[in-house]
Amino acid sequence: MDASPPQACSCLSWLKNWPGYAVAFPRYMQIIRDCAAEVQAPLIDHYTRWDRLRKYSLSNYRLLMRDSMHLNRYGNMVMGLDLLRRFGFELSADKMDYCREGLMTQCILDLLEKQALPVG
Numbered sequence: 001m002d003a004s005p006p007q008a009c010s011c012l013s014w015l016k017n018w019p020g021y022a023v024a025f026p027r028y029m030q031i032i033r034d035c036a037a038e039v040q041a042p043l044i045d046h047y048t049r050w051d052r053l054r055k056y057s058l059s060n061y062r063l064l065m066r067d068s069m070h071l072n073r074y075g076n077m078v079m080g081l082d083l084l085r086r087f088g089f090e091l092s093a094d095k096m097d098y099c100r101e102g103l104m105t106q107c108i109l110d111l112l113e114k115q116a117l118p119v120g
Helices: 013-017 019-039 045-056 056-064 075-085 100-115
Strands: none
Touching: 013 056, 045 056, 045 075, 045 100, 075 100
């Protein structure tokens, strides 16, 4: 397999088998941002949002990760809460207690975003 990734917006099946996946992930995410901007598509940039937390508190970031590339159930909860908010849905009152940790983490991510801590 060729060691260099293909150009942006092509089939991404190569990604899972490419040995430099983790190293290339920031570059890949920039390609996604560039493509979204080019076609004026909405984008929820989870990578930038989560990278702020990783740089601010690696220990808290790791509490949300299954491994270096994948979220655990709490990380997925936070991502889901972000998606709910982005699409204009509200979490029902009966789910608030269950999602307490996710809501607190979402608040931390919001604060880090407001502080505009540099990423990259």
